[in-house]
Amino acid sequence: MNASFRGGGRSVEFLDQINKASLVALTDAGIVSEDIASRIAAGILALIRAERGKPRQWSADYLDYEPKLLAAVGADASRLHCGRSRQDISATIARMNLRAGLLDECEALARAREALLSLASEHTRTIAPAYTHGVQAQPTTLAHYLLAFDDALTRSACRLRAAYRHVNQGPLGAAALTTSSFALDRRRLASLLGFDGLVENAYDANHLAPVDTSLEVAAVLGIAAVQIGQFAQDLHAQYAAPEPWMTLQRGELVGVSSIMPQKRNPAALEQLRVQSSMLLGEMQAVSLMAHNVRSGMFDYRAYDPVPSGRALAVFELLRKILGGLVVDKARALAEVHADYSTATEIADALLQRADVPFRIGHHFASALTDYGRSRHLSLREIPYGEAARLYEATASEAFPLDAQAFAEVTSPEYMVFGRKGTGGPQIPEAERMLARQRGELAADLAWTQSCRAHLSSAEAQLEAAVAAIVDRRSATSTTSASNSETTS
Template identity: 30%
Template sequence: MTEEDSFTNDETGDVVRRERFSSGPAREFLSSLDADERIFTADIAVDRAHVIMLAEQEILEVDTAGEILSALTDIETAGHQNLPAGEDVHAAIETAVINRVGDEGGRMHTARSRNDEVATCIRYRLREDLLAVLQSLLDAREVLLSEAAEHVETIMPGYTHLQPAQPVTVGFWLASYENALARDTERILDAYDRVNQSPLGAAAFAGTTFDIDRGRTAELLGFEGVIENAMDASTTRDMLVESVNSVATLGLTCSSVAEDGIIFSNRGFIELNDDYASTSSIMPQKKNPDTLELVRAAAGEVIGCYTGLATTLKGLPRAYNRDLQRATTYMWDAVDAAQDAVDVTAGAISTATWNTSKLQSAAGEGFSTATGVADLLAQNGIPFRIAHEIVATAAEPVEEADETETAVELLDEAGEEVFGEAVTNRVEIQQLLKALDPTANVAARDSRGGPAPEELTRAIADAKNRLDEDRNALDNRKTAVKKASKQLTAEVDNYV
C-alpha cells in the first residue's frame, strides 16, 4: 500500500485504503504541509505525549510504543523537509512512522483526531512564540527605563495635535511609552495563560470511547490544564483572536514610538544610529529613518492579520471546519511582525543621540509655557477660567515674541487692558519670568505622574519594580515549559 492511497482510522489506528480521496486537482489546494513547518516540532512533542499516555493506560503495547517513539526521534532528526507527501504535517509524520515501523505505527493515532491534535500543536507552538514576544517586550521596557533615567532633566517640547503644547522631558516621553508597553505585557501574559490549556484527547469533537488520561498528556506537554468540553477544545480558536489582538495593540504602541521618532528626526531633535537608518540612492546628504517607517508598516500588517483572522472565524458553525486551516497563518505572521517591531524600536531608541540644545530651544516654542502662567495666576487668587482667558488673549502676540521679557510685558499689558490691575497686583514679574522658563515650568509640575525630575525619578523606580515582577512572571512560565520538556524527554527515554 502506498502513502497516496492510505489513511489511518481515528479510533482504531488501523491503516486502510481510501483511494477515493487520495488524488485529484484539489490536493495541493487542500494541503497545509508547507505552512505546517512552523508546528513540526510541536507535532512531534504531541505525538510523543499521546503515545506515552496510551502505553501507560495499556491501550498501546509497550514495545509498540517504543518503536513509535524511536521512529519519531528519527523523523525529528531528519527534519520537516524530509517528510513524505501528505495533506498536512500530522498525516505526513504518521505516514513516516508507518514507513519505519509498519502498520502498527498507525496505532499512534488511537483515541485522537487530527482536530484535537492540530489544536494542541497550535497552542504548543503559540505558547513558545508568545514567550519570545514577552522577552522582547521586557527587554524593550528595560531600554526605555534606562534611557529615561538618563534624561530626567533633558527638556524637550511636548505636543498635542502636533502643536507646541507644554515643555516636558525626554525621560518623561520615554517613560510614557514604557507604561504602555507594561500594559501590552499584561495583555500578552493573560493571553498566554488561556493559550496554555490542552485540547488533546477531545478527539474529533465528541470525545472517545478509550480510557485515556487527558490530564497526563497536558502534564507531559507543560499545559496548565485541560479544556474540559471536547467540542470546545477541538473547535475554538478564540485564543488566536485574543493573542493576535494583544500583539496588534503592541504593534500600535511601537508604531506610535516610531512616528514620534520620525518627527523628532525631521526636527533634528534625535539622530538615529546608522544601523537603524539608510541613505538615499541619489541624494548623498540624506539620512532616512527607514527602520522606524517599517515599524509603522508592521503595525498595519498585524492589524491586517487580526482582520483576516476575525473574518475567517466569523460565523463558523460548531464544530471543526476546514476554514480553520487558513486561520492559523494569520497568527504566525502577526507574532513575527510584532516581535520584529519591538526589537527594532528598542534598538533604534537605545542607540539614538538626542540633540539637547535643539530640544531646549524648541521647548518654549509657541508659548508652550502658557499653562504654567495660567496656573500661576490661579494660584494667586484669580479663578482659573479667568486666568485661562487672560493668557489666551495674550497668546497671539506672544507667539511672535523673541524675548522672554517681551512675553512678560505683553502678558502684563493684556492683563491690565482686559482685567485691570488684577494680574499686576497679584503676580510679580519675576514669578512670571520663572513660569515662562521651560525648565522651571517642568520642575513645577511635580504632581503624581508629572514630568518634574524628582517625581519622574520616583515613577521610573516604581516602573523598574513592575518590570522585575513581570520578569519573574515570564521566568516562571518559561521554567514550567522547560520542566515539562525535560519530563517528556525522560519518559521517551524509558521506552526507546
C-alpha cells in the same frame, strides 16, 4: 491539503512531542501493551534520528506521518492514534506554536523596554516639548514621555501574559469533538506537553477555543503595533524641523538620498511605522479568517494561526532605534522657548499667588499669546510692561505679579519641575516611576524564564517516560534471553 493541516518547522517537532505523549498515556491506561508500546516508541525515535539535522520529509499532518511509522514498526503503529484525531492534534500544535511565539514575543518586547528605560534614565532633566492635536502643548521631560510609552508597552506585556494563560491549556484527547471510547487521561496528556490545564469541553477544544484564543493573541499584538506606530510617528515628526532635536545615529538607521546629498532620511523610523502597520494588518487578517465561519471549518485553524515573525522584527527594530536616538538637549529646550507652551502656568500662578479666578487668568494668558505671536515674539521676549498693561486691560486691575515672578512662572524649568501631581515629570516622580517600571520589567523577564523552565521540565519528563517504555522492552528481551540460556 486543507489549510488546517499545513505545517512545518516547529509544527513537525511538536507532532513528535504529541506522538510521544499519546504513547505514554496509552501505555499508562493499558490501551497499548508494553511490548507494542516499546516498538512504537523505538519507531518514533528512529524517525526523529533519521531526520535530525535536515529538513523533514513530511508535514505535521498525521496522515503524512503515519505511513512512515507503519513502515518502521508495522501495523501495530496505528494503535498510536487510538483516542485522538487530526482535529485535536491540529488544535494542540496550534497552541504549542502560539505559546512558543508568545514567549519569544514577551522576551523581544522586554529587550525593547530595557532600551527604553535605559534611555529614560538619562533624560529625567531633559526638558522637551509635548504635543496635543499636533501642536506644542506643554513642556515635559523626555523621560516623562518615554516612561509613558513604557507604561503602554507594559500593558501590552501584561496582555501577552494573560493570553499565554488562555493558550496554555491542552486540547489533546478531545478527538474529533466528543472524545472517544478509549479511557485516555487527558490531564496526563496535557501535563506531558507542558500545558497548565485542559480545554475541558471536547467540542470547545477543537472548534471554538482555537478561534477566540488566536483572536486574543492577534488583538494583543495589534494593540502593540498601534502603540509602536504612534511612537514612530512622534519621532518622525521631529524631522520636519530644519534642526530636529531628536535624530538617529548615522549608519544602518539612516539613509541618504540618491539625488539630494544634504538629506538624511530616518529610514529606520519609516520602517518601524511600515512594519507596525503590516503587523496590524496581519493581526486583523486573523479576525477576518475566523469571521462568518461555521464551527468545525478549517479556515481559522492553521497550525501556526498567529505567526510571530513580524512582531519579533518590529520589537527588535524598536530596540535598535531606542539605542540609536541622539538627543540635543539645548535644541529641545529652544523648541520649548520658541512657542507658548508655558502659558498654562500663568493662569495657575495668578490663582495660587493672587487668588485670581482661573478663567480670568486663562483669558489673560490667551490674549498675551495672541499679542506675542502677532509681533513674532516668544513668550520670554514680551516686555514685562506690555504684559502688565495687557493684564490691566483684560482684568481691569493691576497685574499682581512683579517682573521676577512673571519670568519665573513662565520658565519651562518652573513649570516642569514644579509639578505636584502623581505621575508628573518632576524628578522625584520620574525616579519613582522609573524604579517601578524596572521592577515590572524584571518580573516580566522572570515570568518568561519560569514558563520556559516549566516547558523544559515537562519535555524532560516526557522524554524520560518514553525512554522508560523503550527500556522495559530491552529488559524483557534480556530476561527472555537469560531464561532461554538457563533452560538450555
